[in-house]
Structure formats: structure tokens, C-alpha cells
Amino acid sequence: MMKHLKHFILIIFLSVSGMATYAQTPDEQLAVQYFQNKEFDKAVVYYEKLFDKSGNEFYYGYYLECLVELGDFKKAEKLVKKQQKKSPDNPNYAVDMGYVYNKAGEHKKAEKEFENLINQLTGNQSHVFEMANAFIKRNELDYALATYEKGRKLLKGQYPFHFEMGEIYFAKGDLNGMVGEYLDVLLINEGYLQQVQNYLIRIYGSEKFGTAQSGNELIKNQLLRRVQKHADKSVFAEMLIWLLIQEKDFNGAFIQTKALDKRQKEDGSRLMHLAQTCVSNKEYETAIKAYQAVLEKGKENYNYIPSKIELLNTLNQKILENANYTQEDLNTLEKSYHSTLSELGTNAKTSPLLKGLAHLNAFYLHNTEKAIELLEEAITLPGVTKVFMAEAKLLLGDILLIEGDIWEASLYYSQVDKDFKHDPMGDEAKLRNAKVSYYTGDFAWAQAQLDVLKGSTSKLIANDAMSLSLLITDNSTLDTNLVPLEMFAKADLLSFQNKDKEALMTLDSISHYFQGHELADDILMKKAVIMEKQQNWEEAVKFLKKLVAAYGYDILADDALFKLGEIYQFKLKDLEKAKEAYHQLMTEHQSSTFTVEARKRYRELRGDKIN
Incomplete structure (x- = not known):
């Protein structure tokens, strides 16, 4: 079907655009020039001459158009009849005749011409395409539809022309007809699900076609009818779930997914997939319900253990991403x-739980000893994957760094770097080792590693490497006092170790003893990050605003504005100020890597519909 649709579009394109840029001879050049300037009385002379000389179909089209534009309908009719005699089976000429009649105001004659043509249609698929395309070329879309409808009957289901008719309905602005045709494709072949979604997404959220309903409502209503009518066809329920997800109606998607899972007697895989989608959209409550629905299938279910693990991971994210989590929340999560x-039990399958619990202990419950114990147990479990072991070692290195055991941390990072050469995992380990060198004041060695990481296949790692490299380069030239950078690196490490009070004191010392130093904007950003970690959003905003006001066109200004937007939008719920921050970023830092996302969020906050 798709092959024919592309063929159909190509034919139309060629028939309309033709060879308008082909002109080579002086006569051809003049003909094109006069035609483009709408000087049809001059163009017709050249096109008549060119057509009479060559009989070329291309010249025929322009010659006919000139005659019609000049109102010389008798001559136009004579020209078309001449072509019909040459090619009586070519439907293009019959349509051209109707076109001439319509232009001449003889609409009855045109209707008769078109109807006679359709009556001659045979059960030949190519013939159907040719005739329909002839009508489309002259914008006779209703007759093109009639051609496809008759062709559908004549071919008796061999080829139903759903995609082609859907496109015509779309061109007519008949969204209901369009949706119906595309959904009917799925009755024939469910393998076209993705293509149908791609076509329907064009009208998602659309209210521009003069219908009482939006595109979403039209699709949803037709899907609901089909779900009821074709209960044995899961594809329509899948389409409905897809639409609900597009609308961000995750609870509705959950209800439909659970019903489909039950109807199909599935193992919960569909529910788990929905839960993952919900988590990625921070719809934790719905994700939790989906995982719980899988658990209700019983312990013997294949997805029981994965769902149990993911449920806990979701609870973890829900609590820790909340701006106002309490100690009680943390204790409940630990339990x-x-x-x-x-x-x-403790085994390879549940090893991610050990890692999650270790992270909770280290960074939120401040029990690093317990965290280290859990990770050391996890990496010795039989059957754990190489990737899991690397992730656990990276986390273990981080925790050892918190404990001040810098070289032991570096050892774990080095092990991962060695095991995952030329891999983002190895690059992440190398980046952390570069930070160890930076923390300890070995800026030259840190810089050497960062230079390598700038070429990482991971954009995030490459960007982080670039940022740290710039910080070191800007503050460690030959004639630069390294003490401020060493102090800043120390503050960075103290912050990582959750010694925020000492970190802030160190940053204040730099500002006091090295007033006006180039690190001033970095100090403000670091203070803002520390305040974010402490969930002190007002203080974070204060530091970010200072940075933007004093260093509005420096390298960290766009970062600061984006952070401001995020804090206002997601933490303080001050949407107007969030809009202001995103707008300032868009207008003052147009080349920023944050600009695209800032524009998207700004439009969402403004109420724009974004597909």
C-alpha cells in the first residue's frame, strides 16, 4: 500500500510541476517566462508552436492552460478532442475535457463527462490509479474518491485504496473520512499500525478544519466504536491506548491497557511497558498502579520479579524527586x-535493589558504611552482568569519594575504564577519574583526560568534559595564581561529600580573598547547586538571579536561566516567572544548547498545542 501511495504522490507532483525548469531553446524560455508572468496571450503563441512541432505532452498541458486562461474554450475543446483521438483510453483527456467545460461554465457537460469516464472504469488496479490521479490533478477530489470507491468494488477487496482515499479526505478537510479510511487499513493488516499512527498524528490536536470536534476527538470516537465493534481485534485498543498517551491521559491509558491485558490473557508485559512510559513522563502514581496490576497476577508470573523491582525503583524516584520529601518518606522507602x-532473596535478579538501597543509604540516609557493605555484596553475587558490576563499581567509587578514600575510589573508576574501553560506560569512569585529579589539584592530568573525553560518543559526557576543561583552562594559565582554583576544586569535593557548610565557607573565602576573580560566576552557580541539593529553592533562585544580573552574557548565564525556569516551573510552581526565565534564555542566548527545550517549555506554559 505504501509503495502505491508514494507512486501516487509522485505522479501528481510530476503532473503539476512537470518540467517547468526544462526550458532550453529561446522559444521555450520565452514561453515559460510569459506563462509565469501570466501573459497568456503571448505564451500561447509559443506553446502552440512548440506543441504543433513536437506533439509533446508537456507542451500540451501548458498550451491547454493558456487557452483556458484566455477563455478560448472552443479551441481548448478542439485540442483535447484531438488528444482523445490519439489516446482514447487515456483518462487524463476526458478529465481535461470536463475541466474545460467547467471553466466555460458548462457544468452539466462536465458532470456528464466525468460520470461517463467513471462508468468506463475496469477492475484493473493501474487503471484505477491513473483515473483517480487524473481527477486529482484537476482538483476534482470528489470524483477521485468516486473512482477509488468503484475501483474498490470492482477489485473485490484485492486492493481497497484506504491510504489513497485517506489522503484525499485529508486534502478535502474531511477528517472523519480520513480517520475512517486509515483505521480500516488495520482491519486488513495490523502490520500497518505504525504507518497509520504516523498519518493520524498530523491531525492530533488539530482544530483547523472547520469541524465541531478536534482531531483528537474524531480519532478517539472512531476508535471507541471500533473497539466495541471489533472486540476480537486488539489493534484498535492498542491505537486507543496510543492516543491516550499522546493526550497525556495516562490513567485512561492504564484502564484500557489493563482491560486489554485481561481480555488477551497476557502476562503483564503490556502493563510494564505502559508503566515505563509513565515513569519517563514522571506520572509515578499511574506507573505504580500498572506495576501493582502485574503483581496481582501472582508470584508465578514471569513478570512478577521485574515488576516488583521496577515498582520499588518508581517509588524511589517518586519520593526523591519530590521537592518536599521527609525523613519519614526516606525511612519508609528503606523499609x-x-x-x-x-x-x-539476594541474587543476580535482585542485585539492582541492593544498588538502589546503597544509593539511598549513601546520599540520603548518610549511612555510607552500610552502602559500601551492600555494594561489596552486590558485585560478588554469582551471575550479575558485566554492566551491572560496572555501575555498582562506579557508585562504590562515588561513596568512597564521599568517605574521603580518594585513591580507592580512583581504583574502582580505573577498573571500569579498563573493562569498557571505547564505550560510554568507560568514558563515564574516565570522567570521574578526571574529577579525582581535579579535586586533588592535579589539573594537568585532569586536563589530559578531559581532552580525550571531549570526543566521547556520549553528548552528556562530552559536554561535562568540555565544561570542566574550560574551568581548568580559564583559571590555570602560566601566569595565573592556582590557589583560587584549588580552593574551588576543594569546595566542589566538599559539596560532593555532602559537607555543604564547609563547601560554602570555602567558596566565600575565595570571594573574600580574591575579589573580582574570574571564578565569581562559577561560585554563584556552585552555591545555587548546593541550595538545590538542600531543597532551598528560594536561596537557589537568589544566587542564580545574581549570576544572570552580573554575568548575563558569560558562559554560565544560559545554564542559570534554564535552572531558574526549572525551579520556578517544577519546584516553586510560579509559572509566570518560569515563562520569563525561558523567554529571556530564548532571546538573549539563541545559540544555547538549552534554547530548543526552553522554547518548547515556554510554548507549553503559554498554552500552545504542541504535537
């Missing part, structure tokens, strides 16, 4: 980890 591990 959930322990109860789940107690139920499922």
Missing part, C-alpha cells in the same frame, strides 16, 4: 527495600 529483598 520497602528491605521487605522486597526479604521476599525475593
Whole structure:
């Protein structure tokens, strides 16, 4: 079907655009020039001459158009009849005749010409395409539809022309007809699901076609009818779930997914996929319901353990991403980890839970000793994957760094770097080792590693490497006092170790003893980051505003504005100020890597519909 649709579009394009740029001879050049300037009385002379000389179909089209534009309908009719005699089976000439009649105001004659042509249609697929395309070329879309409808009957289901008719309905602005044709494709072949979604997404959120309903409502209503009518066809329920996800109606998607899972007697895989989509959209409550629905299938279900693990991961994200989580929340989460591990046991399958619990202990419960113990247990479990072991070692290195055991941390990073050469995982390990060198004041060695990482296949790692490299380069030239940078690196490490009070004191010392130093904007950014970590959003905003006001066109200004937008939007819920921050970023830092996302968020906050 898709092959024919592309062929159909190509034919139309060629028939309309033709060879307008082909002109080579002086006569051809003049003909094109006069035609483009709408000087049809002059163009017709040349096109008549060119056509009479060559009989070329291309010249025929322009010659006919000139005659019609000049109102010389008798001569135009004579020209078309001459072509019809040469090629009586070519439907283009019959359509051209109707076109001439319509232009002459003889609409009855045109209708008769078109109807006679359709009556001559045979059950030949190519003939159907040719005739329909002839009508489309003259913008006779209703007759093109009639051609396809008759062709559908004549071919008796061999080829139903759903895609082609859907495109015509779309061109007519008949969204209901368009949606119906595309959805009917799925009755024939469910393999076209992705293509149908791609076509329908064009009208998602659309209200521009003069219908009482939006594109979403039209699609949803037709899908609901088909779900009821074709209960045995899961594809329509899948389409409905897809539409609900597009609308961000995750709870509705959950209800439909759960019903489909039950109807199809599935193992919960569909529910888990939906849960993952919900998590990526921070719809944690719906994700939790989806995972719980899988767990209700019982422990013998294949997805029970994965769902149990992902449920806990989701609870983790829900709590830790909340701006106002409490110690009680953390304690409850810790208990959930322990109860789940107690139920499922400690093994390779549950090793991610050990890692998650270790992270919770190290960075939120401040029990690094317990965290190290959990990770050391995890990496010795039989059957754990190489990737998991690398992730656990990176986390273990981070925790050892918190504990001040810098060289032991570096050893773990080096192990991962060695095991994952030329891989983003190895690059991440190398980046962390570069930071160790930076923390300890070995800026030359840190710079050497960062230079390598600038070419990382991971854009995030490459950007982080570039940022740290610039910080070191800008503050460690031959004639530069390295003490401020060493102090800043120390503050960076203290912050990483959750010694925020000492970090802030160190940053203040730089500002006091080295007033006007180039690190001033970095100091403000670091203070803002520390305040974010402490969930002190007002203080974070204060430092970011200072940075933007004093260093509005320096390298960190766009970062600061984006952070401001995020804090206002997601933490303080001050949407107007979020809009202001995003707008300032868009207008003052147009080349920033944050600009695209800032524009998207600005438009969403403004209420624009974004597909």
C-alpha cells in the first residue's frame, strides 16, 4: 500500500510541476517566462508552436492552460478532442475535457463527462490509479474518491485504496473520512499500525478544519466504536491506548491497557511497558498502579520479579524527586527495600535493589558504611552482568569519594575504564577519574583526560568534559595564581561529600580573598547547586538571579536561566516567572544548547498545542 501511495504522490507532483525548469531553446524560455508572468496571450503563441512541432505532452498541458486562461474554450475543446483521438483510453483527456467545460461554465457537460469516464472504469488496479490521479490533478477530489470507491468494488477487496482515499479526505478537510479510511487499513493488516499512527498524528490536536470536534476527538470516537465493534481485534485498543498517551491521559491509558491485558490473557508485559512510559513522563502514581496490576497476577508470573523491582525503583524516584520529601518518606522507602529483598532473596535478579538501597543509604540516609557493605555484596553475587558490576563499581567509587578514600575510589573508576574501553560506560569512569585529579589539584592530568573525553560518543559526557576543561583552562594559565582554583576544586569535593557548610565557607573565602576573580560566576552557580541539593529553592533562585544580573552574557548565564525556569516551573510552581526565565534564555542566548527545550517549555506554559 505504501509503495502505491508514494507512486501516487509522485505522479501528481510530476503532473503539476512537470518540467517547468526544462526550458532550453529561446522559444521555450520565452514561453515559460510569459506563462509565469501570466501573459497568456503571448505564451500561447509559443506553446502552440512548440506543441504543433513536437506533439509533446508537456507542451500540451501548458498550451491547454493558456487557452483556458484566455477563455478560448472552443479551441481548448478542439485540442483535447484531438488528444482523445490519439489516446482514447487515456483518462487524463476526458478529465481535461470536463475541466474545460467547467471553466466555460458548462457544468452539466462536465458532470456528464466525468460520470461517463467513471462508468468506463475496469477492475484493473493501474487503471484505477491513473483515473483517480487524473481527477486529482484537476482538483476534482470528489470524483477521485468516486473512482477509488468503484475501483474498490470492482477489485473485490484485492486492493481497497484506504491510504489513497485517506489522503484525499485529508486534502478535502474531511477528517472523519480520513480517520475512517486509515483505521480500516488495520482491519486488513495490523502490520500497518505504525504507518497509520504516523498519518493520524498530523491531525492530533488539530482544530483547523472547520469541524465541531478536534482531531483528537474524531480519532478517539472512531476508535471507541471500533473497539466495541471489533472486540476480537486488539489493534484498535492498542491505537486507543496510543492516543491516550499522546493526550497525556495516562490513567485512561492504564484502564484500557489493563482491560486489554485481561481480555488477551497476557502476562503483564503490556502493563510494564505502559508503566515505563509513565515513569519517563514522571506520572509515578499511574506507573505504580500498572506495576501493582502485574503483581496481582501472582508470584508465578514471569513478570512478577521485574515488576516488583521496577515498582520499588518508581517509588524511589517518586519520593526523591519530590521537592518536599521527609525523613519519614526516606525511612519508609528503606523499609520497602528491605521487605522486597526479604521476599525475593539476594541474587543476580535482585542485585539492582541492593544498588538502589546503597544509593539511598549513601546520599540520603548518610549511612555510607552500610552502602559500601551492600555494594561489596552486590558485585560478588554469582551471575550479575558485566554492566551491572560496572555501575555498582562506579557508585562504590562515588561513596568512597564521599568517605574521603580518594585513591580507592580512583581504583574502582580505573577498573571500569579498563573493562569498557571505547564505550560510554568507560568514558563515564574516565570522567570521574578526571574529577579525582581535579579535586586533588592535579589539573594537568585532569586536563589530559578531559581532552580525550571531549570526543566521547556520549553528548552528556562530552559536554561535562568540555565544561570542566574550560574551568581548568580559564583559571590555570602560566601566569595565573592556582590557589583560587584549588580552593574551588576543594569546595566542589566538599559539596560532593555532602559537607555543604564547609563547601560554602570555602567558596566565600575565595570571594573574600580574591575579589573580582574570574571564578565569581562559577561560585554563584556552585552555591545555587548546593541550595538545590538542600531543597532551598528560594536561596537557589537568589544566587542564580545574581549570576544572570552580573554575568548575563558569560558562559554560565544560559545554564542559570534554564535552572531558574526549572525551579520556578517544577519546584516553586510560579509559572509566570518560569515563562520569563525561558523567554529571556530564548532571546538573549539563541545559540544555547538549552534554547530548543526552553522554547518548547515556554510554548507549553503559554498554552500552545504542541504535537
